[in-house]
Amino acid sequence: MDGAVTATPRITMGRILLFLLLTVLNGCASMRNTPADTTYQDRLGQVTVIAIEQAPELKFEGFVRSKGGGAAFAGGGTFTACMTGIGHCSGSMCGAALLLMLGVCGVAGLVGGVAGAVTAPSAEQVAASEAAMARVFEVRTIQESVRHSVEEAALAAGIELRQLPEQEIRAAAATKDYRLLAALGIDTVLETTLRKAGTTGSGLNDPVTAYMEVHVRLVDTASNSERYSTDYLYQGRRLDLASWSANQAKPLIDELNRGYRTLGNHISESIFSLYTFPDRAWRSAGGLLSSSFGLAPIYPPTRGTLTGDRFIGAKFEWFAVEGLRPRFKWEAFPRPGDVAAAPEEMARISNVRYDLLISREENMGPGELVYRREGLPKPEHTIAISLQPDRRYFWTVRARFGLDGRTRLTEWGSTHFAVREKITAPSQHSYRFRTPGLD
Numbered sequence: 001m002d003g004a005v006t007a008t009p010r011i012t013m014g015r016i017l018l019f020l021l022l023t024v025l026n027g028c029a030s031m032r033n034t035p036a037d038t039t040y041q042d043r044l045g046q047v048t049v050i051a052i053e054q055a056p057e058l059k060f061e062g063f064v065r066s067k068g069g070g071a072a073f074a075g076g077g078t079f080t081a082c083m084t085g086i087g088h089c090s091g092s093m094c095g096a097a098l099l100l101m102l103g104v105c106g107v108a109g110l111v112g113g114v115a116g117a118v119t120a121p122s123a124e125q126v127a128a129s130e131a132a133m134a135r136v137f138e139v140r141t142i143q144e145s146v147r148h149s150v151e152e153a154a155l156a157a158g159i160e161l162r163q164l165p166e167q168e169i170r171a172a173a174a175t176k177d178y179r180l181l182a183a184l185g186i187d188t189v190l191e192t193t194l195r196k197a198g199t200t201g202s203g204l205n206d207p208v209t210a211y212m213e214v215h216v217r218l219v220d221t222a223s224n225s226e227r228y229s230t231d232y233l234y235q236g237r238r239l240d241l242a243s244w245s246a247n248q249a250k251p252l253i254d255e256l257n258r259g260y261r262t263l264g265n266h267i268s269e270s271i272f273s274l275y276t277f278p279d280r281a282w283r284s285a286g287g288l289l290s291s292s293f294g295l296a297p298i299y300p301p302t303r304g305t306l307t308g309d310r311f312i313g314a315k316f317e318w319f320a321v322e323g324l325r326p327r328f329k330w331e332a333f334p335r336p337g338d339v340a341a342a343p344e345e346m347a348r349i350s351n352v353r354y355d356l357l358i359s360r361e362e363n364m365g366p367g368e369l370v371y372r373r374e375g376l377p378k379p380e381h382t383i384a385i386s387l388q389p390d391r392r393y394f395w396t397v398r399a400r401f402g403l404d405g406r407t408r409l410t411e412w413g414s415t416h417f418a419v420r421e422k423i424t425a426p427s428q429h430s431y432r433f434r435t436p437g438l439d
Contacts, residue, residue: 035276036421040218040227044272045187048162049150050173051143052193059198062208062241146192146214149264157407159272162186182221190271191217195231197256199244207363208244210236210252212259216267232267233423234259238363266424274421275401275408278345279337285415285431292431294413295354295379295397298329300433302415306364318434324386326433328356332379333399333410345403352401356381357412359426361392366426375400390437394430 154161164184172178178189193215201208212234218227236255244252277294285292286301300319307317333354334346358371370393371383387393399410412425423429 035280036230036270036274037228038274038276041272043188043227044218046162046185047188047190048164048169048181048186049147049154049190049192050169050178051140051147052173052176052191053140053143053170054193054195055139056142056194057196057198059196059200060208061199062201062206142194143192145260146194146263149260150190150192150267151264153261153265153268154272157268157273159268177224178219178221179224186221188227189217189219189221191219192267197259201238207238207240209238209365210244210255210259212236212256212263214263214267216271218271231422232263232270234263234266235365235423235427237367238365262424269409270421273407273409275403275410276421277335277338277410278341279335280417281337282417283331290415292413292415293417294411295331295333295335295399297395297397297413297431298331300326300328300395300431302431302433305415306428306432318392318432321433321435324389324435325383326387326435327380327382328395328397329380330354330397330413333401348403349408350402352399353377354379354381354397354399355409356395356397357426357430358383358387358393358395359430360388361394361432365428366394366430369426387435389435392432392434394426394428394432396425396430 151161162185164181164186168181168184172181172189176191178186181189194212195215196213197211199208199210214232214234215229216232217229219225220227236259237251239251282291282293283296284290285297285303286299289304290302292302300321303316303319305317333352334349339346353374354376355374356371356376357369359366359369361367370387371385373381396412396414398412401408411421413431414425414427414429415431416429
């Protein structure tokens with residue numbers, strides 16, 4: 001897959017020094033490794049989810065306007081053709097994903113240059129079309145889709161949430177004064193706001209990454225005071241613009257919908273079930289100059305820090321496993337450091353199991369999730385499918401267990417401390433490996 005990679009001794013030494021520097025910096029970052037605050041979990045009481053009707057910041061980097069300020073789309077089409085992708089969308093989150101598509105369609109002039117010459121409509125035509133579409137797909141649709149995704153994930157996990165009439169929810173969201181909800185039996189408001197969405201990347205021909213960021217607050221209705229707040233980030237697939245716009249932008253629509261589902265599940269798990277490791281120290285990820293935060297990988301190990309350099313990647317960063325159905329192994333929970341840091345709690349845990357994720361690498365980031373298992377009884381697992389030969393993969397693992405009558409979930413294993421609860425898994429900071437070829 002990597003092909004022949006050659007380099008002069010001077011260039012090789014420079015790359016190796018860069019690799020060492022990034023690894024050291026990543027290890028030093030552990031000094032700021034503080035856990036997320038989860039002390040509120042035992043005091044939540046009756047919870048309802050409320051979405052704030054605020055327009056998110058849409059930035060689709062890599063997509064640019066034509067010289068006249070108009071927009072164009074792949075295959076000789078125009079802005080109107082861009083929006084015909086809605087025919088591929090269905091479900092409660094469809095409208096929100098397509099409103100985000102408006103951010104692409106309105107600035108997609110570049111895609112015509114990728115796929116072939118097009119004639120862009122005038123700036124006036126584009127502005128009128130965008131205004132008309134915005135009237136149909138309201139900001140409310142975007143934000144309520146976040147709320148619905150959190151509610152659906154909580155319901156699937158057996159977590160009971162209080163449902164309120166829509167008029168009550170919208171009135172409370174408009175003022176952010178939740179004291180009146182206390183009279184309705186609500187103790188805590190889980191407030192969600194999709195703040196940012198789009199793609200990030202550097203240039204016309206480089207792949208760009210889809211992302212979505214949601215701000216979450218927990219508010220005590222008795223005093224209308226904030227108990228907790230944080231941001232959660234979804235980093236999706238990384239594709240070039242022609243791939244994102246293929247088939248009337250269906251890949252981007254699908255990715256945005258996937259972002260809603262993934263964030264909803266991640267927010268629900270983090271707010272209601274997250275258990276931060278008592279031992280916050282970093283460990284070796286099993287490879288040369290590597291670090292791990294969470295349950296450390298035993299096999300396959302991970303080497304160093306992902307740099308994106310072709311030479312370093314081929315030689316150091318992707319451990320080669322044996323066979324296409326490797327047996328994964330990782331640290332058992334609780335780890336000795338956890339027992340030492342919180343002996344009383346660790347003595348009360350029960351029914352420890354493990355969740356495993358494997359995602360195909362795509363343009364140096366996680367692509368399709370190819371394997372997911374929950375509730376594994378041991379800290380090892382031989383996967384039930386054959387992976388593709390000569391491919392790169394990301395993987396990560398966490399523990400789930402019982403504690404004081406509740407199911408708890410640890411942070412996902414990662415090569416960087418900040419990723420474990422803030423960014424959905426897998427991420428480019430997950431553990432890495434590559435499969436052998438068919439030689």
